[in-house]
Amino acid sequence: DAMVIQNPRYQVTQFGKPVTLSCSQTLNHNVMYWYQQKSSQAPKLLFHYYDKDFNNEADTPDNFQSRRPNTSFCFLDIRSPGLGDAAMYLCATSEERLAGTDTQYFGPGTRLTVL
Template identity: 95%
Template sequence: DAMVIQNPRYQVTQFGKPVTLSCSQTLNHNVMYWYQQKSSQAPKLLFHYYDKDFNNEADTPDNFQSRRPNTSFCFLDIRSPGLGDAAMYLCATSRDRGLPVYEQYFGPGTRLTVT
């Protein structure tokens, strides 16, 4: 089945220790998104890629970076995690043409714990 896969599902890192979360997709969608979701809150968009074009949200901290080496993979790098970065990180994909456009497919998420 075509899907969005996130690894690892659970990640524990130490305060200030860089961490990378990964996302892969078999949907061949050209748009990929990274969201941060804290407990009892809605997902908050961090950035997205349209093909290789990177689009950062204005309020995304510099501590968060992303890479998209090819259509299928996208990475979220947190350079110096703080306690406030503990959250669920969600990857999503969508296509920009055809119907239904903009329908976003979410992965299962990575639960990040910062100790």
């Protein structure tokens, strides 16, 4: 029944070592989002894909990239993780672009630790 799946649930990486987080969905939704949630803070939108159209938030660091090879999968690449990138990373999907009228479905998140 899992609809938005994130792997792994826990990821440990070293300072400066590239890391990739994975998200997949069984809902066939057009839109996929990545949020960063630091400890005791609000989830913050990093970027989203509408189909193959990539949309970056203005304040998302260049260190963060994303790929969406097909409808079902979306990846978050952190090229050179710093200690400040330790956070929970949440993937979400919605059927269409207008978040107001479409529900966003969230995965369980991947907790990233940077040593």
